[in-house]
Amino acid sequence: MNAALKLPVEPWARRLVLLEIALPVVLLVLGIYAGLLQVLFRAGVIQAAEFWGWEYYQALTLHGIVNAIVFTTFFAVAFGNALVPYALGTKLPLRWAWVSGIMMIVGTLMAAWAILAGKASVLYTFYPPLMAHPFFYLGAALLIIGSWIAFFNWIPLYLRWRREHPGEKTPLAVVGMFATFIVWLIATVAVAVEVVVLLLPWSLGWTQEVNVPLARMLFWFFGHPLVYFWLLPAYTMYYTMLPRLGGGKLYSDKVARLVFMMFILFSIPVGAHHQFAEPAISSGSKLLHSFLTFAVALPSLLTAFTLAASLEYGARQRGARGLFDWIVKQPFFSTDGWMFSYLIAGLVIFIMGGISGIINASYSMNLLVHNTSWLPGHFHLTVAGPVLLAFLGMSLHLLATYTGKAIRLKRLAVAVPYLWLIGVFIFSWGMMRGGLHGEPRRTNLGMSYLNPDSPFYHPEWKLYVTVTMIGGIIMTLAMIAYFTVFFATALRSRTKEPAAEFPLSEAYHDEPVGALANLRPWVITAIVLIVIAYTPMVRDVLRGTFSNAPGYEPHNPAPVNQIEQLDTSP
Amino acid sequence: MDRIEKTVMVIAIVLLVVFFGAIVVAATSYGVDVPTCVTDRKPFVESAPPFKTSDQPLRYEVHTVARMWMFDPPEITVPPGAEIDFYLSSADVVHGYHVEGTNINLMAVPGAVTYARLKFDREGSYSVLCHEYCGTAHHLMAGTIVVSHRAMEGEQ
Numbered sequence: 001m002n003a004a005l006k007l008p009v010e011p012w013a014r015r016l017v018l019l020e021i022a023l024p025v026v027l028l029v030l031g032i033y034a035g036l037l038q039v040l041f042r043a044g045v046i047q048a049a050e051f052w053g054w055e056y057y058q059a060l061t062l063h064g065i066v067n068a069i070v071f072t073t074f075f076a077v078a079f080g081n082a083l084v085p086y087a088l089g090t091k092l093p094l095r096w097a098w099v100s101g102i103m104m105i106v107g108t109l110m111a112a113w114a115i116l117a118g119k120a121s122v123l124y125t126f127y128p129p130l131m132a133h134p135f136f137y138l139g140a141a142l143l144i145i146g147s148w149i150a151f152f153n154w155i156p157l158y159l160r161w162r163r164e165h166p167g168e169k170t171p172l173a174v175v176g177m178f179a180t181f182i183v184w185l186i187a188t189v190a191v192a193v194e195v196v197v198l199l200l201p202w203s204l205g206w207t208q209e210v211n212v213p214l215a216r217m218l219f220w221f222f223g224h225p226l227v228y229f230w231l232l233p234a235y236t237m238y239y240t241m242l243p244r245l246g247g248g249k250l251y252s253d254k255v256a257r258l259v260f261m262m263f264i265l266f267s268i269p270v271g272a273h274h275q276f277a278e279p280a281i282s283s284g285s286k287l288l289h290s291f292l293t294f295a296v297a298l299p300s301l302l303t304a305f306t307l308a309a310s311l312e313y314g315a316r317q318r319g320a321r322g323l324f325d326w327i328v329k330q331p332f333f334s335t336d337g338w339m340f341s342y343l344i345a346g347l348v349i350f351i352m353g354g355i356s357g358i359i360n361a362s363y364s365m366n367l368l369v370h371n372t373s374w375l376p377g378h379f380h381l382t383v384a385g386p387v388l389l390a391f392l393g394m395s396l397h398l399l400a401t402y403t404g405k406a407i408r409l410k411r412l413a414v415a416v417p418y419l420w421l422i423g424v425f426i427f428s429w430g431m432m433r434g435g436l437h438g439e440p441r442r443t444n445l446g447m448s449y450l451n452p453d454s455p456f457y458h459p460e461w462k463l464y465v466t467v468t469m470i471g472g473i474i475m476t477l478a479m480i481a482y483f484t485v486f487f488a489t490a491l492r493s494r495t496k497e498p499a500a501e502f503p504l505s506e507a508y509h510d511e512p513v514g515a516l517a518n519l520r521p522w523v524i525t526a527i528v529l530i531v532i533a534y535t536p537m538v539r540d541v542l543r544g545t546f547s548n549a550p551g552y553e554p555h556n557p558a559p560v561n562q563i564e565q566l567d568t569s570p
Numbered sequence: 571m572d573r574i575e576k577t578v579m580v581i582a583i584v585l586l587v588v589f590f591g592a593i594v595v596a597a598t599s600y601g602v603d604v605p606t607c608v609t610d611r612k613p614f615v616e617s618a619p620p621f622k623t624s625d626q627p628l629r630y631e632v633h634t635v636a637r638m639w640m641f642d643p644p645e646i647t648v649p650p651g652a653e654i655d656f657y658l659s660s661a662d663v664v665h666g667y668h669v670e671g672t673n674i675n676l677m678a679v680p681g682a683v684t685y686a687r688l689k690f691d692r693e694g695s696y697s698v699l700c701h702e703y704c705g706t707a708h709h710l711m712a713g714t715i716v717v718s719h720r721a722m723e724g725e726q
Contacts, residue, residue, distance in 0.1 A: 049706070057703065123703050127664050129680060130705065212664065212680045254571060276604045277666075277675050279658075279682035283597075283606040290593065294586045301582035305575065363593045364602040367675040371666050371701040438670040440701035444709040456697075456712050509572065544607040549680035552663050554705040557638035559662070 006499040013081070013092045014402050014498055016101050020078035021395050021402075023105060024071040025486060027112070031066035032479045034059040039427070039472030042443075043465040044450035056444040057121045057554065064124025065115060068383055070108050072230050073143060075391045076184075077104065077150040079233050080177045082398060084154045086500045087171040088161045093153055100149035107142025110135040121554050123442060125219065128199060128210045131551035131560055137200045144188045144195075151181040169513060172256055173504060176236030179260040180229060182523060183267045186530070187225030194218035202551060208561055209548035213280040213541045220271035221534070228267040228296075230383050234390035235259070237343060238307055244505035245340040246330055248314020253507035255306045257516040259299040264522045266296035269533030276366045280544030285537045286363065292533060293361035300354055307347065313508055335410040337503070342393025345417035349385030349424060356381060356432065373464075374435025376442075377428040384424055384475075389417045392482055399489060404498035408488040412481050419478035427471025434464030605676060611683040613659045617642040620654065631655040636665035636678040638705050641698060641713035649721040650693050658684040666702035669715060677702060690717045 009017075037059045040046045049055055054062075077100065085092045113135060114120035120132035126140075158174060198215050201207045239256040243249050250256060272289035275281055315326035331340050356378040360366055369375060400407050407413055435441070439461050443449070448456040450465055515521065550559035571579075596602040618633035628651045635642045636658065648654060658667050660678035667676040669688070676684045690696075700711035 055706075057706070057708070060703075121706075127702075130663050130703075213682050216664075216679065252571060252575060255575060275677075277684075278677045279605060279679055279684040280607055283604050286604055286606075287594070287597070291590055294590050297586060298579075298582055301585075302575075302579060305578040309574075358589065362589065364596055364604055364673070365593070367604065367673045370675045371668065438668065438697075438699065440666070440668070440699050442703045442708075443701070448709045448712075456710070458697075511571075540607040543609055545681045546612050547681045549662075552638070552705070557662060557705075 004501045004503045006501045007086055007089070009082075009402065009498065009500050010091060010094070012094050013085075013097070016092075016094075016097055017078050017082050017398060018402050020074050020081065020101055020104075021398050022490070023108070024066075024074040025395060025483075027066045027108070028071050028479075029483060031063055031071065032476060034063035035067070036472060036476045038063060039465075039469040040446075042445045042450065043469035044446040044462075045469065047446040047451050049444070049447065055118065055121065056447075057123065057442075058115065058118055060442060061121050061123050062112075062115050065111060067388075068124055068230075069140075070111075070143070072383075072387065072391065073147050074104060074108075075395065076180060076229065076233050077101075077147050078398065079394060080154060080181065081150060082402070082500055083173050083236075083502060084177055085157060086502055087173040087504070088157050090157055090161070093156070096149055096153040100146045100153065103142050103146030103149065107139040107144075107146060109139070110142065111139030114139065125223070126199075127219070128202070128212055128215050129549040129551050129559075130554055131203050134200060134203045137195045137203055141192060141195050141200070144192055147181075148185060148188070151185060154178075154181075169253075169517060171504075172250075172253065173236060173240045173502070175257055175260050175519075176232060176239060178519060179264050180232035180236065182264055182519070183225050183232065184229045186526070187222045187229070187268055190218045191222035194222075205561075209550050211541075211545055211548050213278070213545045216275065216278070217271070217281070217537060217541050220274045221268070222271075223274055224270050224293075225267045227379075227382065228263055230387040232260070232263060233394075234346065234386045235263075235303065237390050237394060238303065238347070238386075240505055241339070241503050242307060242343045242347075242505070243310035243314065244503045245337045245343065246311045246314040247318060247337075248310050248312075248505075249508040250505045251306050251309035251313060251507075252509045252511075254509065254511050254513050254516065255302055257513050259302055259306075261516055261519075261522045262299040263296070264519070265526050265529060266292055266299075268526065269530045270296060270361075272537060273361045273363075273366070276363065277370045280541050281537055282540045285533075285540060288533055288536075290361055290363040292529070294358070297354070297358055297361070300350075304351075304354075310505075310508070333414055335414055338407070338410055338414050339393045339397055339503075341414045342389045342417045345421045346386030346389035349381050349389070349421055352425070352428070353378065353381030353385050369435055371441055372435030373431040373439040373441045373468075377431030377435060380424055380431070381428050389420060392416070396482075396486060396489070399486065401501045402498055403490070404494045404496045405489055405492050406495045407485065408492055409485045413485045416478050416482045416485070419481065420475060423471050423474030423476075423478055425471070427468050427475060430464045430466070430468030430471060434461050434468065437461065437464070439464060602673070605684050605686050608683045608685050611657060611685070613681060613683055614657075615659070615661045619643050620646050620648050620652070623655070628652045629655075631657065633657045633659070634667065634678075635659055635661050636667060636700065636704075636711075637661035638663060639700070639707040639711040641667070641700070641711070643713075645714045645716065647716040647718060647721045648690060649719060650717055651689070651691060652717065652721075653687065653689040656684075656686050656688070658686075663704050664702050665700045665704045665711070668699045668701045670697045670699065672696065675701075690715070693717050693719070
């Protein structure tokens with residue numbers, strides 16, 4: 001493989017990207033520990049409400065917020081801050097990039113304090129009327145708005161590049177990152193409204209009650225596109241880097257662009273597929289959102305073909321013959337192109353993640369699995385599969401290139417994704433099989449259903465929770481190996497000049513792209529689709545909701561405003 | 571795009587259309603459907619054990635209130651073959667209502683009423699689990715549906 005183009009990076013841009021990579025990786029240590037606790041609690045190994053000061057639901061909140069919201073958002077921003085200027089051959093404007101970074105850090109610390117202090121055990125979906133400390137909501141808002149500013153900071157770079165390169169195709173890496181943040185921007189408007197307009201004034205005591213079905217609709221307007229916000233930076237790596245790491249070329253540049261545009265179109269108007277079991281939404285709206293979810297499966301099916309074709313092309317260039325030889329001839333264990341292992345292991349996991357996702361989207365079939373442990377089994381094959389592994393691989397790559405330090409323990413680094421793959425497959429098998437037998441998600445099973453002394457004991461789940469625990473322990477070992485490599489590399493001395501360096505692929509079929517060259521028509525169509533999908537749902541929610549609800553703290557069945565009245569009465 | 575890519579795209583679309591078609595057929599021809607928006611019932615905090623709403627012998631209605639951390643009524647008993655209209659309401663936060671091994675998988679959301687119908691043919695005891703996090707003692711929130719001939723005798 002030829003060396004990738006190296007571009008110098010200003011010291012303060014380097015420091016920002018490194019900070020935005022290092023902070024979430026450090027927090028991830030806590031998040032992974034909280035994950036390990038989950039499988040131990042659920043398997044009945046820990047039969048208590050808390051372990052070493054961490055309560056089960058508090059640890060679950062931390063696990064979800066740190067791993068799925070904080071780590072992913074920071075990574076997407078850091079990756080864009082590095083990749084967008086690199087692909088456009090320009091520099092990152094520093095002032096607003098730092099404003100964005102500092103807002104995100106302050107927000108994260110506020111929310112982390114609220115969770116660790118036990119004042120926000122509301123899980124990462126923070127469904128009202130369970131109420132958290134105001135810092136939890138304020139922290140979430142700062143994190144989100146900070147990430148918007150990062151995106152706004154790239155837009156002038158893109159517009160200037162378009163002016164200076166008329167008639168040229170926008171670099172695919174930039175299309176990928178812009179698709180990511182367009183989806184994110186539209187989707188997070190809804191959750192920002194939920195948090196800033198509904199929940200924050202309510203948790204401060206300025207308003208007494210909240211419209212719960214409306215808040216839930218706004219959350220899921222955001223909650224599913226969130227999944228594509230996780231996935232699209234990984235897709236950007238798959239399309240722009242995996243073919244080169246596999247020694248080949250991207251099979252089709254045009255299909256790659258089509259896929260990103262389809263994600264802009266279909267990622268958002270799908271939220272009701274998380275709400276099939278709920279009142280205040282008509283079954284017609286649910287069916288429409290189910291249909292649109294099937295539409296958003298299409299780009300992933302196309303991706304499966306294009307990436308396989310790209311890898312096959314590379315292997316055939318190196319002399320692969322016959323029908324299956326090209327699969328074996330991939331550089332699975334190469335230490336030079338070590339990032340290949342992270343991307344390919346994630347893709348293999350995603351085959352199962354995608355199939356189980358189509359099951360979840362299937363309207364009435366969802367009732368079989370809704371809120372059972374099947375669901376976390378499924379999404380650990382997506383967000384803790386391709387997303388996590390691509391982000392871990394790229395975090396290590398950014399650390400190495402931006403500090404100018406060669407990666408330590410490279411063989412261990414290559415082993416991490418395969419160990420993780422084995423762990424997550426075992427974990428998800430246990431979760432999904434248990435779910436089909438009614439095992440609930442987000443429940444401290446060791447206190448009741450997996451405790452032989454409890455009247456609720458379900459011995460038939462013992463096998464599934466035990467298998468899940470074994471998988472969880474293997475996943476933890478893989479992460480310990482990753483942290484070892486990451487911090488051993490971070491703490492060594494510099495071996496080369498720091499520089500931005502990404503192994504960007506060439507295209508095998510590099511055709512003109514026509515209407516795919518412009519983002520605008522796709523964004524406008526996406527907004528039209530959202531209006532069509534959500535107008536009837538807003539109407540349902542307004543006519544199906546009869547009353548608003550006061551807030552509750554998770555440990556007290558009396559509403560918060562009544563407790564306060566009792567406190568102040570003589 | 572070359573020929574193979576176009577073929578792949580057509581296969582993918584056909585596959586998804588077949589899947590979706592199967593869902594629509596299940597909903598329209600076999601009545602396998604999801605809860606819808608209920609506008610003619612207000613949320614309630616008073617529960618009601620299974621009661622008859624018509625002359626048909628095995629038709630029942632039950633009003634269940636979910637609250638931190640119990641279902642009210644916690645246990646209901648019906649005869650085999652009973653067809654139950656479930657109305658579910660929450661008195662405080664969001665709860666779940668999953669009757670194990672059945673399609674009754676509902677959310678209890680404050681401010682609205684959730685409705686579903688199911689016929690119980692098999693005798694036995696069905697556990698009902700709250701499967702949505704509802705606070706510190708969420709894992710202790712469960713109930714039972716007993717399908718038994720004795721329910722029939724009790725009525726007479």
